[in-house]
Amino acid sequence: MRKYLFTAITVLFALFGLGSCLEDEGNYDYADMSGFYIDTVGIKTKYTAKQFSVFELTPKLKYPGDKSKLKYKWELYKSELTSIGNSSYGTGFSHHYTRDDYPDYTLAETEKLSARITATPGEYYLVFTAMNPETGVKAMMDYRLTVEGVIGTGLAVLYKGASGIDIDVVASPLFNGSLTTPSFVRKAYSTVNPSYSFAGEPRELVVAVSSSNYHIYLASSEDAVRLSSIDMSIEHEFDGIFAGKAPRKKDMSSIVVNGDNHFLINDGVAYKSAWGISLAPLAMPEDHYRVGGGKYAYGVNGVWYDGLKRRFLHSMMWGAEITPIVNASGAFDFGNIGKDLVYWSKGYYEGNEYANYCFFKNPQDDGSRYLYVFLADKSSGNEYTAVGALNVTTCTGIADALSFATGERGPVVFYATETAVYRMTYNVTEGTSGAEKVWPTTPLNAKEKITRIELFKHAGLNLESSALDKYLLVATYDETSGKGKIHVIGSDISSGVLDEEAAAYDFDGKIADFDFIAK
Template identity: 25%
Template structure:
């Protein structure tokens, strides 16, 4: 057998082998019908809220035509904004929480914004399908109406979770949490005054609930309510110059935090790099009243009433000084000279972005409403109203102004009044809380909220027991439409309320 014949035999065997392989491989292209696999999420919201340490349920329906033993499930959670380097993918921080089809387990993640994703794998077919939703993890107390109360000389913090304020819960989910501050910190406050709130406004990273006292204040964690700081003077860049006596607080749109302390204004400007405290007092010869109205303007960050010189005074948009308005004696009144006998009783922003101020005249014993427009580039006195025909007014009366219409409520004793300043210029009783004394009245204002300018928060006291009423009213006419018979109870004397979202 020569060499060429052997080579020909080998080549023939290779060809035959190749043909046989092709024939044998034919079966790989006999396609089969894949078994249907899908996740039915009908009725499941794309964004939901879960509470830390509480059970959470996502009732998805996995539809599969084959043997369910072939399926595996993996629920993972990962932060929407992971704190990692750019070279690390966000999925790397995902944590497996559950391995069954329907998510039904306790969530232990710290409060924050997450993605919750389900991966269903068909092991028999090596197929996967996915579902992802946004999940906001909160503590049970992350949001709600904060209530500062006092009982037997001790001040505390309570939280009301109401369906009127928290639109993603139902009435059956409502709950009131009592003694939150003392329960978390095992401490007592004996001189509480009012509450303040700042949460990542604009460029600021400061997040805090302020529990102000007569002689300073506490900074509390927004979710746990643990004390973050109880050294009030350390909030200021020049602590030695501080006489602790806070009386008003606000956050401007710039953003800036602003405190009136001992009649002087201090600003923490979050637009300034490296600034981590309130600065020294704003220069000027003034004594600021305990009111800081929220003003939307490119000219002013807010306006104070200077009790020393009986005038309104602007704080510029940068929060760097207390200025002076030009005299407007030819207008409705002079912003720069309200009158030596006038005492400011109340001031806040309301309808048309105007600022509303109630004054008492020590000479005539009369009350007047002053309306100003500080929302433009110049300040304008709008109108002065005599309140001579407002029933029941006393020096201790409480006031609040609506922001959706010409609505004003005031309270004296047990009676709630409506003041129709833009029409009849009269005030009359609209509801009486028999046997209870009204201790607070406030129109709920929260831009974008369904109840913005349509809900009245009224607190009362009777025999040392405090109550909170969430009263619905027509935002245009002020007519009461409900909520006067179903209060939240179990408090002491209510000192202040604040909505924390």
């Protein structure tokens, strides 16, 4: 029995071993490339293109036959990487903007690439393929293409020129330490949105950037939209800005942003958002209001000025109501101001950057002006503190002031008439005030009028120290030439003492507003 078993096993192993002697004839073909390839020796494989620009590239294709008989394809594939890397306009960044989030697609079907790159900013694989249709043989090459946003970072300037409302972006080494020379993106709005000319007079440009949202509010006297801060294409038209029913009248102003909490006024109605950027109206139980100004308080709540009954109002982040402030203490009665609001901004008071500076005038304007300062760093409006109410009428030229600027890092207040900038000296506690003209040191061209002033309200990028309040930006306009200008003047953050003019940038129209795009 064992003998038979041993023989059977030996035969089986022998047959198994002989199997390796079979010749593998296969069923595949080898193609002769015969010099059909893309020469990669010494070539550049990484390219950068501005979004919406025409990008051209000629591969070093080697083919011994008739190239016109080959089929070509250029495809753009999204890379796994999201950062767009360094940009000549400052630090690049990735985003969640999806409106024009192009899918992978074919750019061209020619040997030489010449195509307008419309893909959203980011890093891409640019793949070139040449194929012999007779044999199916392909030669391929992978390039890397970084698509830069049109805008990049910089000071976005809203103005109205001969061709309408537009936005220029100034990338200045004063605000971005990684730059050595200033550069400009001109007409950024109209270039990207040629079919949506913006009606009315320009009012506000507000950059709204948080971890999940990147937008720019653009408001005029007749319209408002939210733009992508990447390329300034319109992401939300007026109706798309609001939760629920959109207002019938387009009259947006006082846009304030703190992360994902947005606040604004439209046609006298206060709006705010909570955990999302769709704005909901605020309603007052058993009463009416018509707000003329608003700011955020305590990070997420709103504090507003009711021009109808001339009083301050308060709104909570988690609620639909706006209510009068009735029990707050201090130097004035929040519920009965009795004056018309002229200007309101965040300011400084004894180390507290939550101070609010409000300039008022009498309902029957007799030239008197008042500065009310209050602290709103409490969750309830009834806990706000009114720290001072000053009559500042004696400050030179203040009755003609058309623009104001307040510092958050020191007791700095500027105001400007058409021809001069004044710095206020004041003591909130004692109620004293005065002012001196501080700019221009040499008279402006007689045709050049001041249209707006504002302290630079951003830390800047890649700077050794924060640029917040370090520059006073003075916008002027020459009606004769139709040109606007921003004078950038160094300002001491603690005292407001002005330095020399650090830069001046020209624009093709009258400047209405500006804000810094940091991402």
